[in-house]
Amino acid sequence: MYAMTNSASTATRAPLEIRSRTASLAPAGEADPLDRLGAAVKFEKNRTIYFEGDEAAHHFKVRSGTVRLCKVTEDGRRQIAAFLTAGDLFGWTDLEFYNFSAEAVSDVTVEKYSRARVEESVKANPSLGRRVLTLLSTQLGSAHDHLLLLGRMTAAERIASFLLDLVRRQPGTGQGGASIELAMNRKDVADYLGLTVETVSRTMSALKRKGIIAFAAPENVQLKQSTALERLAMAA
Amino acid sequence: MYAMTNSASTATRAPLEIRSRTASLAPAGEADPLDRLGAAVKFEKNRTIYFEGDEAAHHFKVRSGTVRLCKVTEDGRRQIAAFLTAGDLFGWTDLEFYNFSAEAVSDVTVEKYSRARVEESVKANPSLGRRVLTLLSTQLGSAHDHLLLLGRMTAAERIASFLLDLVRRQPGTGQGGASIELAMNRKDVADYLGLTVETVSRTMSALKRKGIIAFAAPENVQLKQSTALERLAMAA
Protein backbone atom coordinates (compact mmCIF):
# COMPACT_ATOMS: atom_id res chain seq x y z
CA MET A 1 0.00 0.00 0.00
CA TYR A 2 1.10 3.48 -0.79
CA ALA A 3 3.98 2.08 -2.81
CA MET A 4 5.39 4.70 -5.11
CA THR A 5 5.30 3.77 -8.77
CA ASN A 6 8.59 5.15 -10.00
CA SER A 7 11.94 4.43 -8.50
CA ALA A 8 12.26 7.18 -5.96
CA SER A 9 15.84 8.12 -6.43
CA THR A 10 17.90 7.44 -9.49
CA ALA A 11 20.60 9.69 -8.15
CA THR A 12 24.10 8.34 -8.32
CA ARG A 13 27.22 9.21 -6.45
CA ALA A 14 30.25 11.27 -7.48
CA PRO A 15 30.74 14.97 -8.18
CA LEU A 16 31.30 16.21 -11.67
CA GLU A 17 34.25 18.47 -11.32
CA ILE A 18 36.21 20.26 -8.67
CA ARG A 19 36.95 23.91 -9.19
CA SER A 20 39.82 24.27 -6.71
CA ARG A 21 39.34 27.02 -4.14
CA THR A 22 37.09 29.97 -4.68
CA ALA A 23 38.03 33.57 -4.29
CA SER A 24 36.75 35.06 -1.08
CA LEU A 25 34.07 37.09 -2.77
CA ALA A 26 30.50 35.87 -2.89
CA PRO A 27 28.92 35.91 -6.36
CA ALA A 28 26.29 38.58 -5.90
CA GLY A 29 25.49 39.62 -2.31
CA GLU A 30 27.97 40.38 0.46
CA ALA A 31 31.29 38.60 0.77
CA ASP A 32 30.92 35.63 3.05
CA PRO A 33 33.80 34.94 5.48
CA LEU A 34 32.92 31.26 5.10
CA ASP A 35 33.92 31.33 1.48
CA ARG A 36 37.61 31.45 2.17
CA LEU A 37 37.18 28.08 3.86
CA GLY A 38 35.36 26.31 1.10
CA ALA A 39 35.88 24.72 -2.25
CA ALA A 40 33.33 24.88 -5.05
CA VAL A 41 32.05 21.55 -6.29
CA LYS A 42 29.60 20.93 -9.12
CA PHE A 43 27.00 18.23 -9.31
CA GLU A 44 24.91 17.28 -12.31
CA LYS A 45 21.16 17.17 -12.04
CA ASN A 46 20.00 14.20 -9.95
CA ARG A 47 23.45 13.39 -8.62
CA THR A 48 23.71 12.73 -4.91
CA ILE A 49 25.86 15.14 -2.91
CA TYR A 50 25.86 12.87 0.11
CA PHE A 51 23.84 9.96 1.39
CA GLU A 52 21.89 9.59 4.56
CA GLY A 53 24.20 7.64 6.84
CA ASP A 54 27.41 8.96 5.28
CA GLU A 55 29.92 10.31 7.73
CA ALA A 56 29.22 14.01 8.17
CA ALA A 57 32.69 15.24 7.29
CA HIS A 58 31.61 18.34 5.40
CA HIS A 59 29.18 21.19 5.57
CA PHE A 60 27.78 22.89 2.48
CA LYS A 61 26.38 26.02 0.99
CA VAL A 62 24.46 26.25 -2.25
CA ARG A 63 26.14 28.55 -4.70
CA SER A 64 23.79 28.05 -7.64
CA GLY A 65 21.04 25.65 -8.58
CA THR A 66 18.63 23.81 -6.30
CA VAL A 67 19.35 21.03 -3.81
CA ARG A 68 16.85 18.70 -2.14
CA LEU A 69 17.24 17.02 1.24
CA CYS A 70 15.43 13.70 1.42
CA LYS A 71 14.91 10.31 2.89
CA VAL A 72 13.86 7.17 1.04
CA THR A 73 12.38 4.00 2.48
CA GLU A 74 13.39 0.51 1.42
CA ASP A 75 10.31 0.20 -0.74
CA GLY A 76 10.98 3.49 -2.51
CA ARG A 77 8.72 5.95 -0.77
CA ARG A 78 10.46 9.28 -0.56
CA GLN A 79 10.04 12.34 1.62
CA ILE A 80 11.75 15.58 0.75
CA ALA A 81 12.48 17.72 3.80
CA ALA A 82 13.61 20.86 2.04
CA PHE A 83 14.62 22.54 -1.19
CA LEU A 84 17.65 24.78 -0.99
CA THR A 85 18.78 27.54 -3.29
CA ALA A 86 21.67 29.97 -3.66
CA GLY A 87 23.01 31.04 -0.29
CA ASP A 88 21.34 28.27 1.71
CA LEU A 89 23.46 26.18 4.06
CA PHE A 90 22.94 22.45 4.49
CA GLY A 91 24.59 19.48 6.13
CA TRP A 92 25.55 21.51 9.20
CA THR A 93 24.96 18.75 11.67
CA ASP A 94 26.97 18.22 14.80
CA LEU A 95 26.29 14.49 14.72
CA GLU A 96 28.56 11.84 13.27
CA PHE A 97 26.36 10.98 10.29
CA TYR A 98 24.04 12.83 7.97
CA ASN A 99 20.48 11.95 8.72
CA PHE A 100 19.21 12.57 5.20
CA SER A 101 20.58 12.61 1.68
CA ALA A 102 21.32 15.73 -0.33
CA GLU A 103 20.76 15.61 -4.07
CA ALA A 104 21.04 18.02 -6.97
CA VAL A 105 17.61 18.96 -8.31
CA SER A 106 19.19 20.88 -11.16
CA ASP A 107 22.85 21.20 -12.08
CA VAL A 108 24.27 22.83 -8.98
CA THR A 109 27.43 24.31 -7.61
CA VAL A 110 27.94 23.97 -3.90
CA GLU A 111 30.56 25.31 -1.58
CA LYS A 112 32.02 22.50 0.49
CA TYR A 113 33.59 23.14 3.90
CA SER A 114 35.65 20.59 5.75
CA ARG A 115 34.21 20.09 9.18
CA ALA A 116 37.61 20.21 10.81
CA ARG A 117 38.43 23.56 9.26
CA VAL A 118 35.08 24.96 10.26
CA GLU A 119 35.68 23.84 13.83
CA GLU A 120 38.94 25.76 13.90
CA SER A 121 37.39 28.76 12.35
CA VAL A 122 34.61 28.77 14.92
CA LYS A 123 37.15 28.73 17.70
CA ALA A 124 38.82 31.78 16.21
CA ASN A 125 35.59 33.54 15.34
CA PRO A 126 32.68 32.82 17.70
CA SER A 127 30.23 34.76 15.54
CA LEU A 128 30.38 31.92 13.08
CA GLY A 129 29.32 29.53 15.81
CA ARG A 130 26.40 31.76 16.55
CA ARG A 131 25.50 31.78 12.91
CA VAL A 132 25.36 27.99 12.85
CA LEU A 133 23.15 28.04 15.90
CA THR A 134 20.79 30.44 14.19
CA LEU A 135 20.84 28.28 11.11
CA LEU A 136 19.86 25.15 13.00
CA SER A 137 17.16 27.03 14.90
CA THR A 138 15.72 28.28 11.65
CA GLN A 139 15.84 24.87 10.04
CA LEU A 140 14.15 23.34 13.06
CA GLY A 141 11.42 25.95 12.81
CA SER A 142 10.88 25.19 9.13
CA ALA A 143 10.77 21.49 9.85
CA HIS A 144 8.07 22.08 12.44
CA ASP A 145 6.02 24.11 9.97
CA HIS A 146 6.45 21.28 7.53
CA LEU A 147 5.18 18.80 10.11
CA LEU A 148 1.94 20.75 10.41
CA LEU A 149 1.62 20.83 6.65
CA LEU A 150 2.14 17.08 6.28
CA GLY A 151 0.12 16.06 9.29
CA ARG A 152 -2.85 18.35 9.07
CA MET A 153 -3.29 20.16 5.79
CA THR A 154 -5.32 19.31 2.69
CA ALA A 155 -3.80 19.02 -0.76
CA ALA A 156 -4.97 22.49 -1.75
CA GLU A 157 -3.55 24.01 1.42
CA ARG A 158 -0.23 22.26 0.89
CA ILE A 159 0.08 23.50 -2.68
CA ALA A 160 -0.88 27.01 -1.68
CA SER A 161 1.64 27.09 1.18
CA PHE A 162 4.31 25.71 -1.07
CA LEU A 163 3.79 28.30 -3.78
CA LEU A 164 3.72 31.13 -1.28
CA ASP A 165 6.91 29.86 0.34
CA LEU A 166 8.60 29.90 -3.03
CA VAL A 167 7.55 33.46 -3.76
CA ARG A 168 8.73 34.64 -0.37
CA ARG A 169 12.13 33.04 -0.85
CA GLN A 170 12.47 34.56 -4.28
CA PRO A 171 14.14 37.90 -4.94
CA GLY A 172 10.54 38.71 -5.81
CA THR A 173 8.99 40.86 -8.48
CA GLY A 174 7.08 43.38 -6.40
CA GLN A 175 3.57 42.29 -5.46
CA GLY A 176 0.72 41.94 -7.92
CA GLY A 177 1.31 38.80 -9.96
CA ALA A 178 4.61 37.23 -8.99
CA SER A 179 6.04 34.63 -11.32
CA ILE A 180 7.74 31.47 -10.06
CA GLU A 181 10.19 29.25 -11.89
CA LEU A 182 9.96 25.75 -10.43
CA ALA A 183 13.38 24.19 -10.42
CA MET A 184 11.89 20.83 -9.49
CA ASN A 185 9.48 18.56 -11.31
CA ARG A 186 6.05 17.42 -10.11
CA LYS A 187 7.41 14.28 -8.48
CA ASP A 188 9.71 16.39 -6.33
CA VAL A 189 6.86 18.68 -5.38
CA ALA A 190 4.72 15.65 -4.55
CA ASP A 191 7.44 14.13 -2.38
CA TYR A 192 7.91 17.41 -0.57
CA LEU A 193 4.20 17.80 0.09
CA GLY A 194 3.43 14.17 0.93
CA LEU A 195 1.14 13.76 -2.10
CA THR A 196 1.27 11.97 -5.46
CA VAL A 197 2.20 13.53 -8.76
CA GLU A 198 -1.41 13.22 -9.93
CA THR A 199 -2.81 15.02 -6.92
CA VAL A 200 -0.28 17.82 -7.30
CA SER A 201 -1.21 18.16 -10.95
CA ARG A 202 -4.94 18.04 -10.36
CA THR A 203 -4.78 20.50 -7.49
CA MET A 204 -2.75 22.97 -9.50
CA SER A 205 -5.12 22.60 -12.43
CA ALA A 206 -8.02 23.36 -10.11
CA LEU A 207 -6.28 26.52 -8.93
CA LYS A 208 -5.72 27.47 -12.52
CA ARG A 209 -9.38 26.89 -13.40
CA LYS A 210 -10.29 29.22 -10.55
CA GLY A 211 -8.00 31.89 -11.96
CA ILE A 212 -5.80 31.89 -8.86
CA ILE A 213 -2.68 30.83 -10.71
CA ALA A 214 -1.65 30.51 -14.36
CA PHE A 215 1.02 28.63 -16.28
CA ALA A 216 3.29 29.92 -19.00
CA ALA A 217 4.84 26.47 -18.94
CA PRO A 218 4.49 23.58 -16.48
CA GLU A 219 7.47 24.91 -14.56
CA ASN A 220 6.40 28.54 -14.66
CA VAL A 221 3.65 29.45 -12.22
CA GLN A 222 2.14 32.90 -12.03
CA LEU A 223 0.26 34.00 -8.97
CA LYS A 224 -2.80 35.82 -10.22
CA GLN A 225 -4.54 36.21 -6.87
CA SER A 226 -2.03 35.75 -4.09
CA THR A 227 -4.63 36.82 -1.54
CA ALA A 228 -6.78 33.85 -2.55
CA LEU A 229 -3.73 31.64 -2.15
CA GLU A 230 -3.01 33.10 1.24
CA ARG A 231 -6.56 32.42 2.30
CA LEU A 232 -6.06 28.80 1.29
CA ALA A 233 -2.75 28.47 3.05
CA MET A 234 -4.00 30.19 6.20
CA ALA A 235 -2.67 28.00 9.07
CA ALA A 236 -0.66 29.57 11.87
CA MET B 1 -12.65 19.67 5.59
CA TYR B 2 -10.44 17.82 8.02
CA ALA B 3 -11.72 20.05 10.80
CA MET B 4 -10.93 18.58 14.16
CA THR B 5 -13.95 17.91 16.30
CA ASN B 6 -12.70 18.80 19.75
CA SER B 7 -11.08 22.05 20.67
CA ALA B 8 -7.46 21.32 20.06
CA SER B 9 -5.90 23.04 23.00
CA THR B 10 -7.64 23.89 26.21
CA ALA B 11 -4.33 24.71 27.77
CA THR B 12 -4.18 27.94 29.70
CA ARG B 13 -1.31 30.13 30.74
CA ALA B 14 0.45 30.55 34.07
CA PRO B 15 2.66 28.23 36.05
CA LEU B 16 1.44 26.65 39.23
CA GLU B 17 4.21 27.32 41.64
CA ILE B 18 7.82 28.36 41.68
CA ARG B 19 10.23 26.31 43.73
CA SER B 20 13.04 28.87 44.04
CA ARG B 21 16.39 27.64 42.78
CA THR B 22 17.31 24.02 42.67
CA ALA B 23 20.36 22.47 44.15
CA SER B 24 22.99 21.69 41.60
CA LEU B 25 22.39 17.96 41.72
CA ALA B 26 20.21 16.27 39.14
CA PRO B 27 17.46 14.06 40.58
CA ALA B 28 18.65 10.64 39.52
CA GLY B 29 21.40 10.52 36.86
CA GLU B 30 24.56 12.58 36.74
CA ALA B 31 24.78 16.11 38.07
CA ASP B 32 24.14 18.56 35.28
CA PRO B 33 26.22 21.75 35.21
CA LEU B 34 23.17 23.44 33.72
CA ASP B 35 21.22 22.90 36.88
CA ARG B 36 23.04 25.59 38.79
CA LEU B 37 21.66 28.03 36.25
CA GLY B 38 18.06 27.00 36.40
CA ALA B 39 14.97 27.31 38.52
CA ALA B 40 12.41 24.54 38.88
CA VAL B 41 8.89 25.42 37.81
CA LYS B 42 5.82 23.24 37.98
CA PHE B 43 2.96 23.14 35.53
CA GLU B 44 -0.34 21.36 35.95
CA LYS B 45 -1.53 18.95 33.32
CA ASN B 46 -2.62 20.79 30.14
CA ARG B 47 -1.12 24.12 31.16
CA THR B 48 0.92 25.94 28.58
CA ILE B 49 4.58 26.49 29.38
CA TYR B 50 4.98 28.96 26.55
CA PHE B 51 3.11 29.89 23.40
CA GLU B 52 4.24 29.83 19.83
CA GLY B 53 5.18 33.43 19.11
CA ASP B 54 6.17 34.25 22.69
CA GLU B 55 9.53 35.89 23.05
CA ALA B 56 12.09 33.14 23.53
CA ALA B 57 13.55 34.44 26.78
CA HIS B 58 14.09 31.06 28.41
CA HIS B 59 15.31 27.60 27.66
CA PHE B 60 14.02 24.51 29.43
CA LYS B 61 14.70 21.02 30.59
CA VAL B 62 12.11 18.49 31.66
CA ARG B 63 12.68 17.35 35.20
CA SER B 64 9.65 15.11 35.54
CA GLY B 65 6.46 14.48 33.64
CA THR B 66 5.83 14.79 29.90
CA VAL B 67 5.80 17.90 27.73
CA ARG B 68 4.43 18.27 24.20
CA LEU B 69 5.59 20.74 21.56
CA CYS B 70 2.83 21.72 19.21
CA LYS B 71 1.28 24.07 16.72
CA VAL B 72 -2.40 24.79 16.30
CA THR B 73 -4.16 26.29 13.30
CA GLU B 74 -6.88 28.92 13.54
CA ASP B 75 -9.54 26.30 12.95
CA GLY B 76 -8.22 24.05 15.69
CA ARG B 77 -6.18 21.48 13.84
CA ARG B 78 -3.16 20.56 15.89
CA GLN B 79 0.18 18.99 15.13
CA ILE B 80 2.42 17.76 17.91
CA ALA B 81 6.09 17.86 16.96
CA ALA B 82 7.50 16.01 19.96
CA PHE B 83 6.89 14.54 23.37
CA LEU B 84 9.60 15.22 25.92
CA THR B 85 10.39 13.44 29.16
CA ALA B 86 12.80 13.69 32.07
CA GLY B 87 16.17 15.04 30.96
CA ASP B 88 14.99 16.34 27.58
CA LEU B 89 15.80 19.92 26.66
CA PHE B 90 13.35 22.15 24.80
CA GLY B 91 12.93 25.73 23.76
CA TRP B 92 16.65 26.09 22.91
CA THR B 93 16.13 28.30 19.94
CA ASP B 94 18.47 31.03 18.87
CA LEU B 95 15.63 32.99 17.28
CA GLU B 96 13.68 35.76 18.87
CA PHE B 97 10.42 33.86 19.23
CA TYR B 98 9.40 30.31 19.95
CA ASN B 99 8.08 28.68 16.82
CA PHE B 100 5.77 26.26 18.65
CA SER B 101 4.01 26.03 21.98
CA ALA B 102 5.10 23.86 24.87
CA GLU B 103 2.40 22.30 27.05
CA ALA B 104 2.27 19.99 30.01
CA VAL B 105 0.88 16.59 29.03
CA SER B 106 0.89 15.49 32.66
CA ASP B 107 1.78 17.47 35.75
CA VAL B 108 5.37 18.40 35.07
CA THR B 109 8.35 20.04 36.63
CA VAL B 110 10.69 21.83 34.30
CA GLU B 111 14.00 23.50 34.83
CA LYS B 112 13.91 27.00 33.42
CA TYR B 113 17.08 28.79 32.28
CA SER B 114 17.24 32.45 31.50
CA ARG B 115 18.60 32.92 28.04
CA ALA B 116 20.90 35.72 29.15
CA ARG B 117 22.48 33.58 31.85
CA VAL B 118 22.93 30.70 29.47
CA GLU B 119 24.67 33.02 27.02
CA GLU B 120 27.14 34.04 29.69
CA SER B 121 27.67 30.49 30.76
CA VAL B 122 28.37 29.44 27.19
CA LYS B 123 31.02 32.13 26.91
CA ALA B 124 32.70 30.77 30.02
CA ASN B 125 32.24 27.15 29.10
CA PRO B 126 32.27 26.39 25.35
CA SER B 127 31.37 22.74 25.90
CA LEU B 128 27.88 23.90 26.77
CA GLY B 129 27.65 25.61 23.40
CA ARG B 130 28.66 22.41 21.75
CA ARG B 131 26.04 20.59 23.69
CA VAL B 132 23.34 22.94 22.41
CA LEU B 133 24.59 22.39 18.89
CA THR B 134 24.31 18.65 19.33
CA LEU B 135 20.87 19.10 20.79
CA LEU B 136 19.62 21.07 17.82
CA SER B 137 21.20 18.63 15.39
CA THR B 138 19.47 15.76 17.12
CA GLN B 139 16.14 17.54 17.17
CA LEU B 140 16.46 18.37 13.51
CA GLY B 141 17.15 14.72 12.79
CA SER B 142 14.07 13.64 14.72
CA ALA B 143 11.97 16.22 12.94
CA HIS B 144 13.11 14.83 9.60
CA ASP B 145 12.21 11.30 10.65
CA HIS B 146 8.86 12.64 11.69
CA LEU B 147 8.39 14.22 8.26
CA LEU B 148 8.81 10.85 6.61
CA LEU B 149 6.33 9.34 9.02
CA LEU B 150 3.71 12.02 8.38
CA GLY B 151 4.25 12.28 4.67
CA ARG B 152 4.66 8.69 3.65
CA MET B 153 3.62 6.13 6.24
CA THR B 154 0.35 4.29 6.79
CA ALA B 155 -1.55 4.40 10.06
CA ALA B 156 -0.21 1.01 11.13
CA GLU B 157 3.35 2.02 10.36
CA ARG B 158 2.95 5.26 12.29
CA ILE B 159 1.60 3.50 15.36
CA ALA B 160 4.31 0.86 15.19
CA SER B 161 7.08 3.47 14.87
CA PHE B 162 5.61 5.47 17.70
CA LEU B 163 5.45 2.53 20.09
CA LEU B 164 8.97 1.45 19.23
CA ASP B 165 10.24 4.99 19.76
CA LEU B 166 8.67 5.03 23.19
CA VAL B 167 10.27 1.75 24.20
CA ARG B 168 13.68 2.88 23.01
CA ARG B 169 13.45 6.08 25.00
CA GLN B 170 12.38 4.21 28.09
CA PRO B 171 14.77 2.91 30.73
CA GLY B 172 13.46 -0.33 29.26
CA THR B 173 12.71 -3.69 30.84
CA GLY B 174 15.13 -5.92 28.98
CA GLN B 175 13.77 -7.29 25.70
CA GLY B 176 10.97 -9.85 25.43
CA GLY B 177 7.73 -8.04 26.22
CA ALA B 178 8.44 -4.44 27.15
CA SER B 179 5.65 -2.53 28.81
CA ILE B 180 4.90 1.10 28.00
CA GLU B 181 3.04 3.64 30.10
CA LEU B 182 1.53 6.22 27.80
CA ALA B 183 1.63 9.60 29.49
CA MET B 184 -0.57 11.07 26.78
CA ASN B 185 -4.12 10.33 25.72
CA ARG B 186 -5.30 9.11 22.31
CA LYS B 187 -5.90 12.61 21.03
CA ASP B 188 -2.29 13.52 21.74
CA VAL B 189 -1.10 10.39 19.99
CA ALA B 190 -3.36 11.18 17.04
CA ASP B 191 -2.06 14.74 16.81
CA TYR B 192 1.51 13.49 16.94
CA LEU B 193 0.92 10.92 14.21
CA GLY B 194 -1.26 13.04 11.96
CA LEU B 195 -4.28 10.77 12.45
CA THR B 196 -7.62 10.93 14.24
CA VAL B 197 -8.41 9.46 17.63
CA GLU B 198 -10.60 6.85 15.98
CA THR B 199 -7.91 5.68 13.60
CA VAL B 200 -5.39 5.44 16.43
CA SER B 201 -7.83 3.40 18.45
CA ARG B 202 -8.80 1.12 15.59
CA THR B 203 -5.20 0.55 14.54
CA MET B 204 -4.13 -0.33 18.05
CA SER B 205 -7.10 -2.66 18.42
CA ALA B 206 -6.07 -4.38 15.20
CA LEU B 207 -2.54 -4.87 16.55
CA LYS B 208 -4.03 -6.30 19.71
CA ARG B 209 -6.24 -8.70 17.75
CA LYS B 210 -3.12 -9.92 15.98
CA GLY B 211 -1.42 -10.54 19.30
CA ILE B 212 1.33 -8.02 18.58
CA ILE B 213 0.49 -5.80 21.52
CA ALA B 214 -1.74 -6.09 24.59
CA PHE B 215 -3.36 -3.66 27.01
CA ALA B 216 -3.48 -3.85 30.78
CA ALA B 217 -5.27 -0.49 30.57
CA PRO B 218 -5.74 1.96 27.69
CA GLU B 219 -2.58 3.75 28.76
CA ASN B 220 -0.54 0.61 29.34
CA VAL B 221 0.72 -1.06 26.19
CA GLN B 222 2.68 -4.29 26.22
CA LEU B 223 4.78 -5.29 23.26
CA LYS B 224 4.16 -8.98 22.75
CA GLN B 225 6.01 -9.33 19.44
CA SER B 226 8.34 -6.41 18.99
CA THR B 227 9.82 -8.05 15.89
CA ALA B 228 6.40 -7.91 14.23
CA LEU B 229 6.20 -4.25 15.19
CA GLU B 230 9.64 -3.59 13.79
CA ARG B 231 8.64 -5.25 10.54
CA LEU B 232 5.68 -2.87 10.40
CA ALA B 233 7.73 0.18 11.22
CA MET B 234 10.48 -0.75 8.73
CA ALA B 235 11.32 2.52 6.91
CA ALA B 236 14.89 3.74 6.79
Added chain:
DNA sequence: CGCCAGATTGATACACATCAATTCTCGTGG
Protein backbone atom coordinates in the same frame (compact mmCIF):
# COMPACT_ATOMS: atom_id res chain seq x y z
C1' DC C 1 -24.60 4.36 42.14
C1' DG C 2 -24.58 7.36 38.45
C1' DC C 3 -22.01 10.69 36.03
C1' DC C 4 -18.60 11.95 32.62
C1' DA C 5 -14.46 12.08 29.88
C1' DG C 6 -11.85 9.10 27.34
C1' DA C 7 -11.72 5.01 24.57
C1' DT C 8 -13.63 1.83 21.51
C1' DT C 9 -16.54 0.22 17.85
C1' DG C 10 -19.75 0.71 13.90
C1' DA C 11 -21.66 2.79 9.55
C1' DT C 12 -20.75 5.79 6.03
C1' DA C 13 -18.42 9.54 3.34
C1' DC C 14 -14.78 11.40 0.91
C1' DA C 15 -9.99 13.00 -0.21
C1' DC C 16 -6.46 11.28 -2.20
C1' DA C 17 -4.12 7.08 -4.23
C1' DT C 18 -3.94 3.99 -7.88
C1' DC C 19 -4.36 2.40 -12.51
C1' DA C 20 -4.67 3.84 -17.15
C1' DA C 21 -4.79 6.76 -21.13
C1' DT C 22 -3.96 10.86 -23.47
C1' DT C 23 -1.57 15.26 -24.20
C1' DC C 24 2.22 18.33 -23.77
C1' DT C 25 7.10 19.59 -24.19
C1' DC C 26 11.31 19.55 -25.99
C1' DG C 27 15.52 17.57 -27.85
C1' DT C 28 17.14 15.10 -31.90
C1' DG C 29 17.79 13.85 -36.50
C1' DG C 30 16.08 13.53 -41.15
Added chain:
DNA sequence: CCACGAGAATTGATGTGTATCAATCTGGCG
Protein backbone atom coordinates in the same frame (compact mmCIF):
# COMPACT_ATOMS: atom_id res chain seq x y z
C1' DC D 1 11.72 23.23 -40.58
C1' DC D 2 9.18 19.59 -39.25
C1' DA D 3 8.45 14.58 -37.95
C1' DC D 4 9.60 11.67 -34.35
C1' DG D 5 10.25 9.73 -29.75
C1' DA D 6 10.55 9.85 -24.82
C1' DG D 7 9.80 11.65 -20.50
C1' DA D 8 6.89 14.71 -17.97
C1' DA D 9 2.43 16.49 -17.10
C1' DT D 10 -2.31 16.22 -17.31
C1' DT D 11 -6.74 14.09 -17.23
C1' DG D 12 -10.05 10.27 -16.48
C1' DA D 13 -12.08 6.15 -14.03
C1' DT D 14 -12.02 3.71 -10.05
C1' DG D 15 -10.42 1.99 -5.47
C1' DT D 16 -9.29 2.45 -0.66
C1' DG D 17 -7.41 4.26 3.72
C1' DT D 18 -8.66 7.19 6.80
C1' DA D 19 -11.96 10.91 8.28
C1' DT D 20 -16.39 11.84 9.85
C1' DC D 21 -20.62 11.02 12.26
C1' DA D 22 -22.70 8.39 15.77
C1' DA D 23 -23.34 5.08 19.42
C1' DT D 24 -21.74 2.27 22.99
C1' DC D 25 -18.45 0.88 26.41
C1' DT D 26 -15.21 1.65 30.29
C1' DG D 27 -13.15 3.25 34.44
C1' DG D 28 -12.46 6.80 37.84
C1' DC D 29 -14.70 9.82 41.02
C1' DG D 30 -18.10 12.60 43.55
